[in-house]
Amino acid sequence: MDVDNTKPKPDTVTLRWSYSPITYFEGPFRFKENNCCWEFFDGSATATINAKYPVNKSQIKNDLNKRIESIFNASLIYNHTPYKVSEPFMEGYDSKGNLWITPVPINLNLSVSGPNIVIKDSNGNAIEDMKGNRLRDIEEFAKLSIKYSGDPAAQAILRNYKSAVGEPNSEFCHFYAIREVLTTRFWSATKVRSCLNLKKDDWTKLGKLCNEIPVQQGRHQGQKYEQFRKATNVELEEARIIVKTMVKQFFNYLQNSESH
Known part of the structure; x- marks a missing residue:
């Protein structure tokens, strides 16, 4: 070109x-x-x-x-x-x-x-x-x-993804924030998964990666400090794939909602 x-x-x-x-x-x-x-x-x-x-x-x-x-x-x-x-x-x-x-x-x-x-x-x-x-x-x-730059949830999601990329040591914290934005927008995790056609296993997997496994990138870095470690490349890739799907599905949902 x-x-x-x-x-x-x-x-x-x-x-x-x-x-x-x-x-x-x-x-x-x-x-x-x-x-x-x-x-x-x-x-x-x-x-x-x-x-x-x-x-x-x-x-x-x-x-x-x-x-x-x-x-x-x-x-x-x-x-x-x-x-x-x-x-x-x-x-x-x-x-x-x-x-x-x-x-x-x-x-x-x-x-x-x-x-x-x-x-x-x-x-x-x-x-x-x-x-x-x-x-x-x-x-x-x-x-x-x-x-959808005027949609608060859409922009909060993109801001958190940008922070996840720019702050890799807290990547899962920002991913979990995206999960919370969606839950707040749709009132419940069940409705998020239904509206965005997300798999329950993926939703649960992201929650565990961000909130339960004692990794440097996670939300509870002070807990289980004896087992504290960096997330593996597999764990990072799993979380990113799930979150990217969530983000793209949400923007598609916004667009599809206009045609109904």
Whole structure:
């Protein structure tokens, strides 16, 4: 996919951010939502909207900052990798056709993420492009995250998942908080599982991992200190898979509820 680095067009405003890791989306990533065109490539994020001069720069900046945060928080569900995003700079045209640009932010120190995996048949034809699939999934979930940015439960869930990624020593504490948000939203664990089509065994398993097993990442780090240990990779992966399913099912529930 070609990346558009041209000047902003008249009657548009463009915001640009730096982000790290620069390969966070594993390659060029572009999509549209509502009135905004988004593009992510090599540590640079761009959002372009239609807006005639004079524009409310502060309002546009605040709105798009919230949207890009929703996009990155949504992507955490798929790559479980911490990220950093700079403050944006903004550019557009005034009523005389003159280009205006706000101050450019300081660049970030950037790092690198993992490779793409493409599964091929015996003839070398791609059967499954994991990166392509992930980007499509991230796009759809990012749109839902933006759409439901005003839903308190939805945003509490994404905030807690972000905290789980950013604070790995307390990962299970934040996962349990997501479980509690859902229980509060639906009034009971039984109703959560019913509405989101979750398995009771998975719900119980997550509770044990977060609340009972004496691990560093869990909720009761001061109890059973003689047996205190780090969670195994298997335990971490089990918890993450369960929570990711819960999160995605909740956003799907919000969307499906609108059509009934």
